[in-house]
Amino acid sequence: MPQIASETLANGLPLHRIHLDGTRATTILVAFDAGARTERPEENGMAHFLEHLVFKGGEKYDDYRKVNETAERMGGSLNAYTSHDLVAFHITVRAESAPDAIDLLTDFVGRPKLDQDELDRERGVVIQEIARYDDQPSAVAEHLIDRAAFGDHPLGRSVLGPAEHLRTFTRDAIVAFRERRWTGARGGAFIVGNTDHVAANGATAALFERFPTIGEPEPYEPAPAFVPQTLVERRDSNQSHLRMSYRPDIDVDDRAQRAAMTIYSTLLGGSMGSRLFDEIREQRGLCYSVYAMDHAYADVPVLQLSAGLDSSKCGEAYARMKEIVAELHADGPTEEEVQRARAYAAGRRVLAFENTNAVARYAANQAIVHGEDLDPDRAIEALDAVTFDEVAAIAKKVDPQTLSVACVGPHDADEF
Incomplete structure (x- = not known):
């Protein structure tokens, strides 16, 4: 039987602890209602690009090497994903390393540098990712069926976005998207598994409060009527x-x-x-x-x-x-x-x-x-x-x- 405790932090971010008996692992995940569905037409691909950029470092772990090497020293599995629904960042570690993993994740995700030079380098990486998917017929079929089912609605657009968009995204536009969508009211932090080593005295909450306080975002565009194509x-x-x-x-x-x-x-x-x-x-x-x-x-x-x-x-x-x-x-x-x-x-x-x-x-x-x-x-x-x-x-x-x-x-x- 899972033991679940939830609270809302001072920055509006819900924090959920889900203790599971019989495991030696802990996953820390932070997610926001900031996937491809929430992008404006000219922003298509920005949610996924931002996911890439935050891994370049925060304030304490201030470059990608420190982020990656710190995760590896914990024996941790660090990753992220962007869908139409969500953008999420997660790390799974042995339970004893959970406090350090929370420190790492909340630093580079909660207060990323979004460095201009790194942005320009990563732009080319994501354009190559798009080209790779375009070379895979099965991936192209997935993009086509979304468009056939939802048309020009955000649910019909590719999560990766078109390469021409990636070439135009500016740092200011990316920061504006983050400040508009990464809101505690439409997000959540989750500590799942063996939580025995996670402090319950406010120290953990203080780390998750590294995420800025952002107001309620605009609602997503409702799904359109079904017009089959x-x-x-x-x-x-x-x-x-x-x-x-x-x-x-x-x-x-x-x-x-x-x-x-x-x-x-x-x-x-x-x-x-x-x-x-x-x-x-x-x-x-x-x-x-x-x-x-x-x-x-x-x-x-x-x-x-x-x-x-x-x-x-x-x-x-x-x-x-x-x-x-x-x-x-x-x-x-x-x-x-x-x-x-x-x-x-x-x-x-x-x-x-x-x-x-x-x-x-x-x-x-x-x-x-x-x-x-x-x-x-x-x-x-x-x-x-x-x-x-x-x-x-x-x-x-x-x-x-x-x-x-x-x-x-x-x-x-x-x-x-």
Whole structure:
């Protein structure tokens, strides 16, 4: 049973301690509602670029070598991520090193130098990162399906942004974005795992108060109505990368419906026993990779189907994948499918939560994106509690005829 204690610091930043028995590790994670969704059009790519820049040093650890070498001397795993939802920084260490890890993370993330010379150097690094992704057809397909599903809305833009934006970002603009979005009211700090070595006398809070006090940010732009598109990037290749995006008619504020959608996507394409894997891969041999995944943004759900396959088989696979969604809509799943998918999804969650970093990421998403409780046990209980009728209802809420499609390969849009 996790022991959870939460407080709000003087700078407005919520601090959550989640003590987990039976681990010798501690993860410290700080996150903000400052992902790609919160960027203005001309800022696209800035949230991710800022993530890179803070690693160049703060006040105490004032260059990238000190940041990296200090983490290594702790035996720590230090990293960060930017999504449409969040920007987050995290370090996982042995529990005895947690106080030093908090000192390190809050220094360079809470009070970064954002040095102009380092900015100019890192600009070229991120442009190379963008070029690398553009060379990967599967990554291009992910960008295309977001655009096909959300159009010009921020959720339809790439997290990395276009290279031409990176060339124009100034230090003043980046600082302004940080001062606008990295607010305690829309963020959180999380100490997860073995917290025995983390001081409870105010010293820990003082370190997290290195983050400046910033007022409430402007709200994110609501997700647009679903206007399905088909987008194809034609490439002369033998392999195609297919993506299909549906928008189930569910309430993302309803935790039970989100859990049922996870069970539905699992039986559809989330395991080797799923309908997509069994028929598209095993029975028909149409592809090596095929899967389904669900995601809930703050105000809109997404169900995505993906396949990587021989281009000559793309049309057949696409048609049959659509039919499988239609069959579930018309006839529903079987009791056995739901039982198996529920056990698999809950079991995967249990195994993931053996990792303190996974619990910290879950807690950040729960607190900042959904405004819900952080208890990882409740996440498992929510999956265990899903009923057959709830999953059958989700199947009915996926309109099989209304979907966006994206493909990279030797195809034209009218093939879909």
